[in-house]
Amino acid sequence: MKAPFTRRSLLGAAVAGTAQLAWPYLARAATGPLTSTTVADGVTLLHGAGGNITAIDTATGVVLVDCGADVDAGPLNDWLTTKRADKPVSHVFNTHWHLDHTGCNDVFTARGVPVIAHENTRLWMTTDINSTWNNRVYPPRPTSFWPTDTFYYGVHELDVGADALRYGYLSQAHTDGDLYVHLPERNVIVAGGVVTDGSYPLPDYVTGGWLGGMIDSLNLLLEICDDNTIVIAAHGTPVDSKHLQAQRAMCEDVLTKISNSYYKGESYAEFLISLPTRDHDALWGEPRQFLHNAYEGVWGHITEVRRYLQRGSR
Numbered sequence: 668m669k670a671p672f673t674r675r676s677l678l679g680a681a682v683a684g685t686a687q688l689a690w691p692y693l694a695r696a697a698t699g700p701l702t703s704t705t706v707a708d709g710v711t712l713l714h715g716a717g718g719n720i721t722a723i724d725t726a727t728g729v730v731l732v733d734c735g736a737d738v739d740a741g742p743l744n745d746w747l748t749t750k751r752a753d754k755p756v757s758h759v760f761n762t763h764w765h766l767d768h769t770g771c772n773d774v775f776t777a778r779g780v781p782v783i784a785h786e787n788t789r790l791w792m793t794t795d796i797n798s799t800w801n802n803r804v805y806p807p808r809p810t811s812f813w814p815t816d817t818f819y820y821g822v823h824e825l826d827v828g829a830d831a832l833r834y835g836y837l838s839q840a841h842t843d844g845d846l847y848v849h850l851p852e853r854n855v856i857v858a859g860g861v862v863t864d865g866s867y868p869l870p871d872y873v874t875g876g877w878l879g880g881m882i883d884s885l886n887l888l889l890e891i892c893d894d895n896t897i898v899i900a901a902h903g904t905p906v907d908s909k910h911l912q913a914q915r916a917m918c919e920d921v922l923t924k925i926s927n928s929y930y931k932g933e934s935y936a937e938f939l940i941s942l943p944t945r946d947h948d949a950l951w952g953e954p955r956q957f958l959h960n961a962y963e964g965v966w967g968h969i970t971e972v973r974r975y976l977q978r979g980s981r
């Protein structure tokens with residue numbers, strides 16, 4: 668039985684972790700206390716951190732899906748010690764490696780809490796990442812941030828008492844290490860960066876994300892959704908299966924346009940002149956970064972693209 672968190676133990680670990688961090692890990696300034704919304708029975712969405720944090724009450728404790736940026740250690744500690752004082756954090760999931768979702772891993776590994784992730788997420792934390800699309804080089808993370816329990820393929824089940832908690836791999840989508848967490852009895856899916864709530868998604872092509880994988884991942888999520896499923900994205904408010912269908916249709920259309928542009932031998936500038944997202948901008952907003960990332964991502968998969976084009980839109 669693990670000792671329950673206390674304010675002192677969590678903050679002490681957070682301060683110790685922060686002391687070994689360099690500036691690049693400070694993903695964003697803390698925005699103040701976390702606010703919470705109950706999205707289903709025992710499922711709380713914490714807003715105000717670098718990325719969404721989902722707290723799941725189980726018979727054995729609290730499961731966190733993502734844990735915010737490093738500067739969120741204090742606000743997260745405050746929420747846990749005031750709202751879940753009687754329950755230890757039993758497990759932490761990382762939906763992918765980005766700093767706004769994994770910034771407090773060290774707080775939990777210091778207490779012996781398992782941090783579950785896809786193996787590629789762990790591997791990205793062990794090496795330099797030259798993220799050309801946001802002009803940053805991410806140095807390897809200290810070992811205290813590395814996930815402790817990883818997997819490669821398939822769907823897995825976490826034993827947390829009565830309700831099932833499943834998790835699985837989402838292909839090469841937002842990154843190549845995306846996972847989802849599924850609570851079938853509560854009809855909730857935590858989908859991480861694969862899903863966006865109202866802005867264009869960002870395939871992080873530097874660490875393996877691309878549009879084809881995003882389409883595959885949306886298909887996988889839609890297979891386990893019904894009309895009432897609550898889907899929690901990496902940022903923003905929850906969405907539903909209709910939103911996933913809309914995102915899939917947009918991704919399929921843009922993938923088709925990128926591919927056709929490649930096959931015609933156009934330059935990127937010529938591709939942009941065609942205003943490839945003009946039918947989607949009203950719903951998804953400013954497309955510039957999305958188009959850049961989507962275009963670069965497809966380059967690495969050019970031999971696979973025809974399979975997606977032949978399958979066609981739904």
Ligand SMILES: [Zn+2]
Nearest residue numbers: 763765860901
């Ligand atoms: Zn991300």
